[in-house]
Amino acid sequence: MDTLNRPVKLSGAVMTHPRRLEEAQLLAAVDVQGRIKVVVDPEPEGRPTALRVAPLSWECVDPDATHHLVLQDDVVLAEGFFDYAEQAAAAAGDEAVAFYAGWETRNGAVARLAALTGAPWAYTLQEHVPCYALMLPAEVARGYTRFQQEDEPGWPYDVVVQRYLNARGIPVRFCTPSLVQHMDMPSLAGNAYHGLRQATLFADKAVESATYDSVRFPVVPFYQYGQARCAVQNGTGWEYVETERHLRRTGLLDACLTGFASAAPSPLPEQVRRAVWVTAFATGVVTADAPEPDPATATAAMQTLGPGGLCEDYPVDELLALAHPVRDLALAALEEGRKAPRSGGRPAGSTPRARIAVTGGESSFGSQLARLLGDLDHPADHLAGSPAVHDLDDVSYVVHLGRPAAGVQVLEDVLKAAEKAGVERLIYAGSAAVYRGSGDQAATEGGLTEPPVDPIALAWWQEEERCRQWGEDTGVAVQVLRLADPVGPHAPRESPSVRWVHLAWTRRPLSLNPQGVHQVLDYRDMADAIGAVLAAPPSQPVLNVASATYAEEELAGLLAEVSRRTPWERSPEDGAERWSMTTELMESELRWTGSASVFEGMRDLAQWYACDIHGGENIR
Secondary structure, eight states: OOOOOOOOOEEEEEEEOGGGHHHHHHHHHTSTTOOEEEEEOSOTTSSOOTTTTHHHHHHOOOTTOSEEEEEETTEEEOBTHHHHHHHHHHHHTTSEEEOOOBTTSHHHHHHHHHHHHTOSEEEOOSSSOOOSEEEEEHHHHHHHHHHHHHSOTTOOHHHHHHHHHHHHTOOEEEESSBSEEEOOOOOSSSOGGGOOOOBSSBOSBOOOOSOOOOBOOSEEEEEETTEEEEEEEETTEEEEEEHHHHHHHTTOHHHHHHHHHTSOOOSSOHHHHHHHHHHHHHHHHHTTTSOOOOHHHHHHHHHTHHHHHHTTTSOHHHHHHHHHHHHHHHHHHHHHHHHSOOOSSSOOOSSOOOEEEEEESOHHHHHHHHHHHHHTTOOEEEEOSSOOGGGGTTEEEEEEEOOTTTOHHHHHHHHHHHHHHTOSEEEEEEEGGGGTTOTTSEEOTTSOOSOOSSHHHHHHHHHHHHHHHHHHHHOOEEEEEEEOEEESTTOOTTSHHHHHHHHHHTTOOEEEOTTOEEEEEEHHHHHHHHHHHHTSOSOOSEEEEOSEEEEHHHHHHHHHHHSOOOOEEEOSOOOOOOOEEOOHHHHHHHOOOOOSOHHHHHHHHHHHHHHSSSOOTTOO
16 A cells, blocks of 8 residues: 555554653653653552553544554654654554564564565554554544453453454554564563563664555464464464474475574574574575565564564573574574475375365364364365265265264264265264263273263263264264363363463463363374374274373463463362373274373463454454
């Protein structure tokens, strides 16, 4: 979008706390036209939160303003910032404009790609909106207060802004480099555990953009929480996967790891070296079609890769000391990625596999499972809703995700279509919840011989029985997998892990029973286990599948570590489930045990819930 000749009238605010009143006043004074008000937390003695002062900051729009800018009090502005903001307001139309992208965020990685490709503007990925310096059209700014008042309480301020803008269908664009820098000051909102947070790239002087066109990148490699991850556009949605998985899918992982093996020695820990190399290599692949960036830009972009990925793990002095070796390694990997030969995709397995249809469950979870099965050389498609017979043409195996509360008719339709299509095997992916009410005993596959009394367990049992009866009637092999609670993106909302992450992100206490026991199944282990079952003869009718077993307080502690620390309180009820499934049959018959990092799976769950459940799918 080129600059529009529309008049702009800017108003604004600095949101602050009495302890930072002087800093806020100095920041407001940078605008020589005096348009920036200082808005102070009305209840400074209360629990620290930006949510008290945010409504006051967004509703103080001047009556004749076209745009309203809200700054946080712990930032530094580039020279010429306000003139640049007016130019951006004239060009951006009805879009939201952010002037900052943090090195620890997904959008910090978008900023890195924008810098390396010479794009001064880019659109954000879905995650909390960068609110250190955010400008909205005046009418949109005026609507924020009502939205916050009516929204579910407890979400962090920047997530509330994300939810608001998504509800309004408003995209967020940001400039590269950032024209706002976050200062290293003590957090008043309890965010100190995030470590040092600064911009991916910062310019201390604003220069008018040559263009105001804003770009989107279909693939965004990022380094966050010490993990190499990748945002990949998948049709109309996004998938967040390990970067090595993405490179394997595109046929480039071997080239990446060959380059890594021959890279110059580095003082970095091995895990850091590999994650940095993979992230920077993938960044080179994404930017390979753009002109080669000038050395200064490439150096600046890679200088912040390490601090962004490791800021929660290292104190500031150690973090900054790592920046230089990370930069040098990342620059070498970037160049390797830029020159890597392009491929038509992941090489096919040596032996053709039978086609699989994944049915039932939540659509997003089923689609994710189908892609993960494909990564294991089990070509799979997810069929949403009730499939027709022709949908199962050439399908050998059906994996049906049980969902008794909502999927009884879908199951009947799947069985009917599968019989007519002549499938060879049905895998019913059920739940360990079928063992509810088992007391404190070990739950074995053969131990459940009668319908359970617990109503939830009974519903799962009835779906199992329906599949078994169908198998007897049709002669089709049926296997039941009793799966522990899935952990990972798109996990069922009713699972304890999802419920607890929700409570943590919305600042509500967890009610825990110290006698409780939980088994979980990493979402990648789930695909791996199903793949192992499909690769073997259907010798066992029922198999228990789990990645790990935790005491209730232990699991809550892990989830707090990957999301937000929240108070615990002891459950007044003495109804905790104390049983756990035995998984020896899966191990002895199929030589299968979980191999994925459950901690990483929990982190993926927490990040999905923090960033990706708030709408915005239709914003382009």
